[in-house]
């Protein structure tokens with residue numbers, strides 16, 4: 001991972017939107033990786049992996065990073081990386097908790113925001129999602145929404161009231177909310193699975209048949225490759241991964257931190273994350 005240099009003006013693909021990269025996914029029947037970022041070294045390694053596979057990336061800022069005060073720093077890191085790379089990068093808010101948080105991200109230059117109203121009453125999810133879409137689309141930013149609460153623990157946020165997405169709600173939701181992507185709960189969970197996931201592929205196919213926008217699979221960590229491939233065949237166009245990548249990074253750190261080499265300390269962590277990200281990218285891209 002050699003030193004990076006700013007690219008010439010004509011070389012730069014600045015930050016792009018979720019809608020633009022998901023169009024590529026729809027046209028090619030693949031899925032775009034959405035990788036959570038939490039520091040400087042992670043996105044550096046992830047962008048190297050995207051470049052090696054020549055694949056757009058959605059770099060995702062989640063509630064854990066936001067609660068740790070990293071929102072503005074991570075936004076600046078991603079913008080800097082976008083000025084130095086040839087692959088399209090999306091700066092995306094993950095599981096936005098309020099309309100106000102999505103507006104803050106619009107101000108910070110995000111090109112995609114998720115509002116996750118799946119744990120609220122359906123009517124409230126519709127109302128808030130409509131407000132987020134109106135603000136974001138007014139400034140050319142894409143929106144991901146969610147129906148069917150996803151279980152597990154993500155960034156310290158755990159949800160008990162899990163439910164599989166209700167097809168009638170999907171039909172009602174997409175009729176009145178003009179979102180660019182829709183995350184659906186089909187039995188997927190955040191964090192590493194205890195045992196084999198039980199994904200409801202029939203329900204996924206039925207969602208797609210309703211004419212939804214591109215669908216999103218959350219909880220990518222620990223999902224068997226054959227299930228990922230099947231989900232993509234059935235219409236998943238964005239796959240989120242966080243836990244597995246963080247674990248790979250931390251295992252690298254554990255292996256080197258005792259060497260007291262301050263600048264070499266992250267080398268193994270970045271290599272671990274780079275290699276795992278390339279594996280995930282090839283899987284999502286059908287390579």
Ligand code: G3H
Pocket residue numbers: 036062094095154189190191192217218219220221240241242243244
């Ligand atoms: O929102 C983030 C993703 O859904 C990550 O899920 O940690 O199970 O990979 P994961």
Ligand code: ZN
Pocket residue numbers: 095150154190218219240
């Ligand atoms: Zn998620």
